[in-house]
Amino acid sequence: MTDAKPKWNRRKDARPSEIVDAAMALFAENGFANTKLDDVARRAGVAKGTLYRYFDTKEALFRAVVQHLLTNHLEVVEKAGKAFEGSLAEFVPMLLKRAAQSLGDDRLPGLARVMLAEGRAFPDLAAVWHDELAARMLDLIAGMVAKAQDRGEVRPGDPRLYAFSIIGPISVALLYHEAFGSRADAPDLEALASQHAETILRGMAASIPYQKEPTP
Amino acid sequence: MTDAKPKWNRRKDARPSEIVDAAMALFAENGFANTKLDDVARRAGVAKGTLYRYFDTKEALFRAVVQHLLTNHLEVVEKAGKAFEGSLAEFVPMLLKRAAQSLGDDRLPGLARVMLAEGRAFPDLAAVWHDELAARMLDLIAGMVAKAQDRGEVRPGDPRLYAFSIIGPISVALLYHEAFGSRADAPDLEALASQHAETILRGMAASIPYQKEPTP
Amino acid sequence: MTDAKPKWNRRKDARPSEIVDAAMALFAENGFANTKLDDVARRAGVAKGTLYRYFDTKEALFRAVVQHLLTNHLEVVEKAGKAFEGSLAEFVPMLLKRAAQSLGDDRLPGLARVMLAEGRAFPDLAAVWHDELAARMLDLIAGMVAKAQDRGEVRPGDPRLYAFSIIGPISVALLYHEAFGSRADAPDLEALASQHAETILRGMAASIPYQKEPTP
Amino acid sequence: MTDAKPKWNRRKDARPSEIVDAAMALFAENGFANTKLDDVARRAGVAKGTLYRYFDTKEALFRAVVQHLLTNHLEVVEKAGKAFEGSLAEFVPMLLKRAAQSLGDDRLPGLARVMLAEGRAFPDLAAVWHDELAARMLDLIAGMVAKAQDRGEVRPGDPRLYAFSIIGPISVALLYHEAFGSRADAPDLEALASQHAETILRGMAASIPYQKEPTP
DNA sequence: GATGAATGAGCATTCATTCAT
DNA sequence: AATGAATGAATGCTCATTCAT
Numbered sequence: 001m002t003d004a005k006p007k008w009n010r011r012k013d014a015r016p017s018e019i020v021d022a023a024m025a026l027f028a029e030n031g032f033a034n035t036k037l038d039d040v041a042r043r044a045g046v047a048k049g050t051l052y053r054y055f056d057t058k059e060a061l062f063r064a065v066v067q068h069l070l071t072n073h074l075e076v077v078e079k080a081g082k083a084f085e086g087s088l089a090e091f092v093p094m095l096l097k098r099a100a101q102s103l104g105d106d107r108l109p110g111l112a113r114v115m116l117a118e119g120r121a122f123p124d125l126a127a128v129w130h131d132e133l134a135a136r137m138l139d140l141i142a143g144m145v146a147k148a149q150d151r152g153e154v155r156p157g158d159p160r161l162y163a164f165s166i167i168g169p170i171s172v173a174l175l176y177h178e179a180f181g182s183r184a185d186a187p188d189l190e191a192l193a194s195q196h197a198e199t200i201l202r203g204m205a206a207s208i209p210y211q212k213e214p215t216p
Numbered sequence: 217m218t219d220a221k222p223k224w225n226r227r228k229d230a231r232p233s234e235i236v237d238a239a240m241a242l243f244a245e246n247g248f249a250n251t252k253l254d255d256v257a258r259r260a261g262v263a264k265g266t267l268y269r270y271f272d273t274k275e276a277l278f279r280a281v282v283q284h285l286l287t288n289h290l291e292v293v294e295k296a297g298k299a300f301e302g303s304l305a306e307f308v309p310m311l312l313k314r315a316a317q318s319l320g321d322d323r324l325p326g327l328a329r330v331m332l333a334e335g336r337a338f339p340d341l342a343a344v345w346h347d348e349l350a351a352r353m354l355d356l357i358a359g360m361v362a363k364a365q366d367r368g369e370v371r372p373g374d375p376r377l378y379a380f381s382i383i384g385p386i387s388v389a390l391l392y393h394e395a396f397g398s399r400a401d402a403p404d405l406e407a408l409a410s411q412h413a414e415t416i417l418r419g420m421a422a423s424i425p426y427q428k429e430p431t432p
Numbered sequence: 433m434t435d436a437k438p439k440w441n442r443r444k445d446a447r448p449s450e451i452v453d454a455a456m457a458l459f460a461e462n463g464f465a466n467t468k469l470d471d472v473a474r475r476a477g478v479a480k481g482t483l484y485r486y487f488d489t490k491e492a493l494f495r496a497v498v499q500h501l502l503t504n505h506l507e508v509v510e511k512a513g514k515a516f517e518g519s520l521a522e523f524v525p526m527l528l529k530r531a532a533q534s535l536g537d538d539r540l541p542g543l544a545r546v547m548l549a550e551g552r553a554f555p556d557l558a559a560v561w562h563d564e565l566a567a568r569m570l571d572l573i574a575g576m577v578a579k580a581q582d583r584g585e586v587r588p589g590d591p592r593l594y595a596f597s598i599i600g601p602i603s604v605a606l607l608y609h610e611a612f613g614s615r616a617d618a619p620d621l622e623a624l625a626s627q628h629a630e631t632i633l634r635g636m637a638a639s640i641p642y643q644k645e646p647t648p
Numbered sequence: 649m650t651d652a653k654p655k656w657n658r659r660k661d662a663r664p665s666e667i668v669d670a671a672m673a674l675f676a677e678n679g680f681a682n683t684k685l686d687d688v689a690r691r692a693g694v695a696k697g698t699l700y701r702y703f704d705t706k707e708a709l710f711r712a713v714v715q716h717l718l719t720n721h722l723e724v725v726e727k728a729g730k731a732f733e734g735s736l737a738e739f740v741p742m743l744l745k746r747a748a749q750s751l752g753d754d755r756l757p758g759l760a761r762v763m764l765a766e767g768r769a770f771p772d773l774a775a776v777w778h779d780e781l782a783a784r785m786l787d788l789i790a791g792m793v794a795k796a797q798d799r800g801e802v803r804p805g806d807p808r809l810y811a812f813s814i815i816g817p818i819s820v821a822l823l824y825h826e827a828f829g830s831r832a833d834a835p836d837l838e839a840l841a842s843q844h845a846e847t848i849l850r851g852m853a854a855s856i857p858y859q860k861e862p863t864p
Numbered sequence: 865g866a867t868g869a870a871t872g873a874g875c876a877t878t879c880a881t882t883c884a885t
Numbered sequence: 886a887a888t889g890a891a892t893g894a895a896t897g898c899t900c901a902t903t904c905a906t
Contacts, residue, residue, distance in 0.1 A: 015890085033249030034337060037876065047892045049878080058876065117247050117333025119395040130396045138401075157415070160401075161385075161408045165415055169384030175391075179335035180346045185376075192377045199373070199381055203419025253901065263867045265903080274901065447869085463765055465681030469897065479871045481899080490897065549679050549765025551827040562828045589847070592833075593840045597847050601816030607823075611767035612778045617808075624809045631805070631813055635851025685880065695888045697882080706880060 016054045016064075019044045024065045028110030032062055032118045059122070066125055069111055070132050077133075081140045088148040089201055092166055095141075096193035099170045103189060109174045116175075138163045145204070154204045162204060169196045232270045232280075235260045240281045244326030248278055248334045279341055285327055286348045293349075297356045304364040305417055308382055311357075312409035315386045319405060325390045332391075354379045361420070370420045378420060385412045448486045448496075451476045456497045460542030464494055464550045491554070498557055501543055502564050509565075513572045520580040521633055524598055527573075528625035531602045535621060541606045548607075570595045577636070586636045594636060601628045664702045664712075667692045672713045676758030680710055680766045711773055717759055718780045725781075729788045736796040737849055740814055743789075744841035747818045751837060757822045764823075786811045793852070802852045810852060817844045 022044035026035045037058055041048045055061040080095065102108055119126035141163035148154040154162070173187045180186060238260035242251045253274055257264040271277040296311065318324055335342035357379035364370040370378070389403045396402060454476035458467045469490055473480045487493040512527065534540055551558035573595035580586040586594070605619045612618060670692035674683045685706055689696040703709040728743065750756055767774035789811035796802040802810070821835045828834060 030336065031249070031333060033247075036874090048876090049893060050891055052877070053890065056877095113332055113335075116329050116391060116395050120246060121250055126396060130399075134392070134396070135401060155415075157411050158407065161403060161411045162415070164385040164389050164403055164408055165412045168386070168388040168412075169380040171388045172384040173380050175332055176350070179332045180342055180350070181339075185351060187377060187380055191374060192380055195373050195377045196381045196384075199371075199378070199419035200415065201419070203415035203417070252899090257868095264901090265867055265869095266865085268902070269865070462768060463681070465679075466769055468895090480897090481872065482870055484898070485869065488898095545764050548761050548823060548827050552678060553682055558828055562831075566824070566828070567833060587847075589843050590839065593835060593843045594847070596817040596821050596835055596840055597844045600818070600820040600844075601812040604816040604819045605812050607764055608782070611764045612774055612782070613771075617783060619809060619812055623806065624812055627805050627809045628813045628816075631803075631810070631851035632847065633851070635847035635849070684878090689889095696880090697888055697890095698886080700881070701886070 015046070015050070019046065019051060019054060019061070020064055020068050023061050024069065024107050024111070027062060027065055027114055028107045031114050032058075032121070037061075062122075063125060066111065066115070066129060069108060070129065073108060074132060074136070077137055077140060081143075088144050088153065091144060092201055093194065093197040095167070096170050096197050097190065099167070099174065100189035100193040103174060103177055109178050113175060113178045137167070141166055153206055155206050157204075165204070166200055235262065235267060235270060235277070236280055236284050239277050240285065240323050240327070243278060243281055243330055244323045247330050248274075248337070253277075275338070278338070279344075282327065282331070282341055282345060285324060286345065289324060290348060290352070293353055293356060297359075304360050304369065307360060308417055309410065309413040311383070312386050312413050313406065315383070315390065316405035316409040319390060319393055325394050329391060329394045353383070357382055369422055371422050373420075381420070382416055447478070447482070451478065451483060451486060451493070452496055452500050455493050456501065456539050456543070459494060459497055459546055460539045463546050464490075464553070469493075494554075495557060498543065498547070498561060501540060502561065505540060506564060506568070509569055509572060513575075520576050520585065523576060524633055525626065525629040527599070528602050528629050529622065531599070531606065532621035532625040535606060535609055541610050545607060545610045569599070573598055585638055587638050589636075597636070598632055667694065667699060667702060667709070668712055668716050671709050672717065672755050672759070675710060675713055675762055676755045679762050680706075680769070685709075707770070710770070711776075714759065714763070714773055714777060717756060718777065721756060721781060722784070725785055725788060729791075736792055736801065739792060740849055741842065741845040743815070744818050744845050745838065747815070747822065748837035748841040751822060751825055757826050761823060761826045785815070789814055801854055803854050805852075813852070814848055 019040065023035070023040045026040055026043060029035075037051055038048055040061070041051055044051075051061065055064060080091075080098075115126060115129050119129075138160060142159040145154055145159040145162045145166075149156065149159065170189065170193055173189055173192050177186055177189070235256065239251070239256045242256055242259060245251075253264055253267055256277070257267055260267075267277065271280060296307075296314075331342065331345050335345075354376060358375040361370055361375040361378045361382075365372065365375065386405065386409055389405055389408050393402055393405070451472065455467070455472045458472055458475060461467075469483055470480055472493070473483055476483075483493065487496060512523075512530075547558060547561050551561075570592060574591040577586055577591040577594045577598075581588065581591065602621065602625055605621055605624050609618055609621070667688065671683070671688045674688055674691060677683075685696055685699055688709070689699055692699075699709065703712060728739075728746075763774065763777050767777075786808060790807040793802055793807040793810045793814075797804065797807065818837065818841055821837055821840050825834055825837070
C-alpha cells in the first residue's frame with residue numbers, strides 16, 4: 001500500500017488549501033467572531049501554529065477564504081454569461097435552478113450570510129465581494145435583459161432593477177434557509193426557482209409572452 | 217441634603233427603553249459580536265453595571281432588542297393585512313413602497329441583517345424572528361395571493377412562493393444597501409419597488425392583466 | 433481598627449501607583465521581555481485585566497515606569513545643581529557619594545541597565561531618558577566645570593568630557609553591581625566614590641591643588 | 649548525478665563560525681530576547697534546523713557567541729599586559745585609545761550592553777563574562793597601578809578602585825554611544841580617551857606629575 | 865437603584881524546538 | 886548533513902460579568 005506515513009507527509013502544497021477549506025466551513029457556519037483558530041486548526045488536522053505559516057492573521061485567513069470562493073464562482077458566472085448570449089427565457093430558469101441547487105454543496109450562501117454580518121467590519125472585503133461577485137452578476141443579468149429589450153422581447157424598464165426582480169426571491173429564500181434552517185415551512189428552493197422564473201419572465205415580457213397557444 | 221440629586225431620578229421605567237434604543241442602534245450597525253456593552257452603556261448614558269439591572273446577559277439584551285422591534289412591526293403588519301383585504305393590485309405596490317422607505321428611518325433592515333448573520337448562534341431567537349415576523353408576513357401575503365387566486369385574478373401556483381417573488385427583490389435590495397452602503401450602483405429602492413410591483417403583478421396575473429385597453 | 437475591608441476598597445487613586453511600583457521592580461529586575469504582565473499583576477495585588485484599565489499596553493506601562501522614575505530624579509538633579517553653584521570640590525564628592533548610595537534603595541541603576549538593553553527597541557524612550565536625565569546631568573556637571581575653569585580652578589579641557597571623567601567610574605561600578613551582583617570582588621561603591629572624587633579633582637586642578645600644607 | 653551539489657559541500661567546520669558571526673551581530677544589535685533564530689539562520693545563510701545541529705538551544709548559541717568574543721579579547725588583553733610591564737603613563741593612554749576605537753569595528757561594546765541587560769537571566773554566563781573579561785582586565789590594570797605605587801609613582805589608594813577610575817569614563821561613553829546612537833552631543837571617544845588619560849594620570853600621580861616644565 | 869473599578873476566562877499570536885524528508 | 890514545515894507552550898490583550906460602594 002502506498003498510504004504510508006499517516007501524519008504530515010502528504011503533499012505540503014495542499015496544506016494551505018486544506019486550511020482554507022476548514023476555515024471556509026467554519027466561517028460559513030459560525031461567522032468570523034465565533035470561529036476559533038483552534039477549531040480551524042483541529043478541523044484542518046494541523047497545529048494552531050501551522051496556520052500562521054500560511055496566513056498572517058485570522059483576518060488574512062478570512063480574506064483568503066472569501067477570495068477563494070469568489071475566484072471559484074467568478075468562472076462559473078463568466079461562462080454562464082457567454083453560454084447564453086441568446087435567450088433570456090432559457091437563461092433565467094437555468095440560473096435560478098442552479099442557485100437553488102447551490103444550497104447544499106456550496107458554501108456561497110453561508111459566506112454571503114457572513115459577509116452581510118461582517119461587511120461593516122471589513123469594508124474593503126465587502127467591496128471586493130461586491131465588485132467581483134454581486135455587481136458582476138447583476139451586470140451580466142442586466143446586460144441580457146437590455147439585449148432582450150432591444151429585440152423587443154422585454155418591456156421597457158431599468159434592466160438593473162429587472163435583474164433584482166429576477167434574482168431577489170431565490171436569494172432571499174437561500175438566506176432564509178441559511179438563517180432559519182430548513183424547517184417545515186421553508187420554501188422549496190427548486191419549486192421557487194421554477195415558479196418564479198416563469199412568473200417573472202411573464203411579467204417582463206413585452207406583450208402576451210411565452211404563450212404557446214397561438215393567438216387566434 | 218436635598219441638593220437636587222444630580223444624577224438619576226428620572227423615571228426608572230424609562231431606563232430600559234433608553235438602553236434598548238442604544239443597543240438596537242449598535243447591534244443593527246455592528247452586529248452582535250462587534251457590539252461592546254461599554255459602548256451600549258455610554259450611548260444609553262448609563263453605567264455599564266446598570267445594564268445588568270435590567271438584562272441578565274448581553275444575549276438577553278439582544279433578545280429584548282429583537283422583541284422590541286418585532287412588537288413594533290407586528291402591529292403594522294397586522295393592520296396592513298386587514299386594511300387590504302380586497303385588492304392585491306393595490307396592496308403589493310403599497311407594501312413594497314413602504315419597505316423601500318424603511319431603509320433610512322428604520323432599524324429593521326439592519327437588524328434583519330444581523331439576525332441573518334447570527335441566526336445560527338441564537339436558534340431560538342431566530343425562531344422568534346421567524347415565527348413572529350418572517351412567517352407572519354409571508355403568510356399574510358400568501359393569504360392575499362390565495363384569495364386573489366380564488367377570485368381568478370392570479371394564475372395557479374404556490375401562494376407562498378409567490379410571496380417570495382413579491383418581497384424578494386426589495387428585501388435583497390435593502391440588504392444590498394445595508395451591506396455595501398449606498399454606493400453609486402446601489403439600486404434606487406423606490407424605483408425598484410414601483411417597477412417590481414408592476415412586473416410581478418403582471419407575471420402573476422391570470423390572463424392579460426392590468427391592461428386598461430379593452431380587448432377588441 | 434480602620435483596616436476594614438481586606439480587598440479593594442483601598443484608595444483607588446493609589447492603584448496606578450501600586451501597579452507602576454510593581455512593574456518598576458520587575459522591569460528593573462528582569463528587563464522588558466522577561467517581565468510577564470501576569471507577574472506584574474500578581475505583585476501589584478490586582479488581576480491582569482486591571483492593568484489595562486490604566487495602561488493600554490505593556491509598552492505603555494514600561495513608559496510610565498520610566499517616566500515615573502525620571503520625574504522623581506529630575507527634581508533631585510535640578511536641586512542639586514542649584515545648591516552647589518559654588519564649589520566643584522564640594523559638589524563632586526557629594527554627587528558621587530549620593531550615586532554610590534543609590535544602589536540599594538533606588539531602582540535607577542536597574543532601570544538604567546534595562547534602558548541600555550532595550551534602547552534600540554524603544555528609540556523614543558531612549559531619547560526621553562537621554563534628554564531628561566543623561567544629557568541634563570551631564571550638562572549640569574559640565575556647567576559647573578566650566579565655571580570652575582573660568583575661575584581658574586580647573587585646567588583647560590572640554591568640560592563635557594570632564595563630566596564623563598567625573599561620573600564614569602561610579603556609573604560603571606553601579607552597573608557592575610547590577611550585572612554581576614555584589615560578589616566578593618565587586619568594588620565598594622562608597623570607597624570608590626571617595627577615592628575617585630579626590631583623584632579626579634586632583635587631576636583636573638589647575639595647579640597643585642587641594643594641598644593645604646604650604647610647600648616649604 | 650554529479651552535478652555539483654549546488655548547496656552544502658563547503659567545509660562543515662566552517663559552518664559554526666558563520667552561525668556564530670551572524671548570531672553575534674544580531675545579539676549585539678538587538679539583545680537576547682529580541683533576536684529570533686529565524687533571523688540568525690537567514691543571516692548565516694542556513695536553515696533554521698541547521699542551527700540545532702551545532703547548538704542545542706538558543707541559550708547555547710548565545711553562550712558560544714560570548715565565549716567566542718571573550719576568547720578573542722583575552723589574547724589581546726593578555727598581550728597588552730605583558731607588553732607594558734613598565735610604564736603606566738604609556739599604558740593608560742594606549743588602553744583608552746584602543747577602547748575608543750573599538751566602537752565601530754568591534755562587537756564588544758554591543759555585547760557588553762547585552763550582557764549587562766541579560767546578566768540576571770544568565771547568571772553563569774555573567775560569571776564567565778566577569779571572570780574571564782571584566783575581572784581579568786581590572787586585575788591587569790590594578791596590578792600595573794600597584795607596581796607603579798611600589799615605584800612611588802602613584803599615590804596611595806586601592807589599586808582596584810583606581811582601575812575603575814581609569815576605565816570607567818570611556819566605558820560609560822561607549823555604552824552611551826551604544827544606547828543613544830551617535831547623536832550630536834555624544835562624546836567624541838578619542839578626545840575623551842586622550843583627555844581622561846592625562847587627567848586621571850595627573851590625579852593619581854604621587855606628586856607634581858607629568859610636568860614637562862622644570863620646577864625652578 | 866446606580867456606579868465603574870475589578871475580575872478572569874478566552875483567544876490570537878509568537879517563536880524556540882522537533883523531525884520526517 | 887541540511888532542510889523547513891510543523892508543533893504547541895507561553896503570553897499579551899479583550900470584554901462580559903460581578904460587586905463593594
